[in-house]
Amino acid sequence: MVALVIAEHDHKVVKVATLNAVTAALACGGEVHVLVAGADAGEVAQAAAQIAGVTRVIHADSESFAHGLAENVAAQVLDIAHNYSHILFAATASGKNIAPRVAASLDVAQISEIIRVESDDVFDRPIYVGNAVATVQSGDATKVITVRTTGFAAAAASGGCAVVEAVTPARDSGKSHFVGSQIVKSDRPELAAAKIVVSGGRALGSANKFDEVIKPLADKLGAAVGASRAAVDAGYAPNDPQVGQTGKIVAPELYIAIGISGAIQHLAGMKDSKVIVAINKDAEAPIFSVADYGLEADLFVAVPELVAAL
Template sequence: MTALVIAEHDHATVKPATLNTVTAALACGGDVHVLVAGANAAEAGKAAAQIAGVARVIVADSPSLAENLAENVAAQVLAIAGNYSHILFPSTANGKNVAPRVAAKLDVAQISDITKVDSPDTFERPIYAGNAIATVQSSDAIKVITVRTTGFDAAAATGGSASVETAEGVADSGKSSFVGREVTKSERPELTAAKIIVSGGRALGSAEKFTEVMAPLADKLNAGLGASRAAVDAGYAPNDWQVGQTGKIVAPQLYIACGISGAIQHLAGMKDSKVIVAINKDEEAPIFSVADYGLVADLFTAVPELVKAL
């Protein structure tokens, strides 16, 4: 029984989501192999070989894999899928783009967003926005799985000594082509990798107030800046800051929610945070039910005072 992890990478380094996925793969039992599908991705392959617990790294190099087009990456996975009992993807935009294609081609059911491995064929995953946990057992010969990275600790990025081998890269499928990419650049940590996240809600009232009140706190703490869906829909913050069921799933060491009521969809995206601090003037706000520390106060007074104290 051998598991294959599809690495999330930028062709030079391996992204943190891969480390959590390796931990999930190790829990399935047996050896763990990692596929690095990219272009000129030898350095990413070397980084993957250092991950603790990984037995083998397969580097597939092809110009067709340069932009992570789902059709081509799926074809690369399928070329070696028959050697594995489990194929695991991080539950990221890339992983969720490729995994369904692989599952469909293998004619198996995809097991989505797992948070725990009970046994090699039984997994737990949240449903109903995290209000219930489903236990799923699969009898498929090959199990195609996406892993909610916040549910698993990251494997050590160093200390491993996996063998590295190369595989022939697939040809371009011709089904899609890369046109362009607009990348948002920020000096703040990326939300899904940040150890501290400061989030604001609709109570901030405007984009100007959002920046004026929340940015100084985030800067003081070197934190990622997040927002509730209500704040994003109102135009106070960009889409890529959204935390929640329809945004990003995060689990930082510290999550500070300011002016966020705590709707179920938001809680689904952050309730696994290690320490949750809530600032809200409504003492009945649902956010206080999951908060480790709650402050019933006007955020326009409390947050600037907190910044001064820091």
């Protein structure tokens, strides 16, 4: 058996989610290869070759991969899919965009967001917003899998010595083209990989209050900023920092939930955090049921006091 992990990268650096997916691939048994599809991504291929446990890096370099269009990356995966028993993607926006196209083209069932590998054909995945875990067995010859990154430790980024093999890139599918992007630059850590996350909810009342209360605390702690879906829907925060079932799944060492009631959708995205701190004036808020530390207080008083004390 040989497993293929599809690397996520920015054409310069391998993203941490790839390391989590490698750990899942190693648990499937057999060799682990990594596909780097990018434009001028030689540095990424070399970095992927250093990942512990990886034996081969497949490097496909083309301008058609410059913007990570799902149709083009899926075509590259399909070109080499016959060589692999398992094809794994991180369960990120990119992985969730590409994996279904690969599974459909191979006429197999996708196995989504696994959190544990029981054997080479048996996997655990959360269902019912994480309130139950389903054990799934697949009889497909090629198993197309997305990996919930919080379920697996990151593989060591160094210590490996894989062979890098350049392959002929797949042709541009012509099914989509890149129009433009608006990228928000921040000095804060990336939300999915941050060790500390400070999240705000609808109780903050406005976008201005969200910034006034949440960001100073995040700056003091060197933390990433998160938000509940209610806060995003109300326009207090952009979509990107949304934590929850329909947002990002995070498991930092410290998660601070401020003015978040703890709806089941939000809990599904952060309940695996190592330490959870909740600040809410509602003593009956569901967030307190999962919090390690809870402070029943007015957030507009408590959080500035906390910032001043740090």
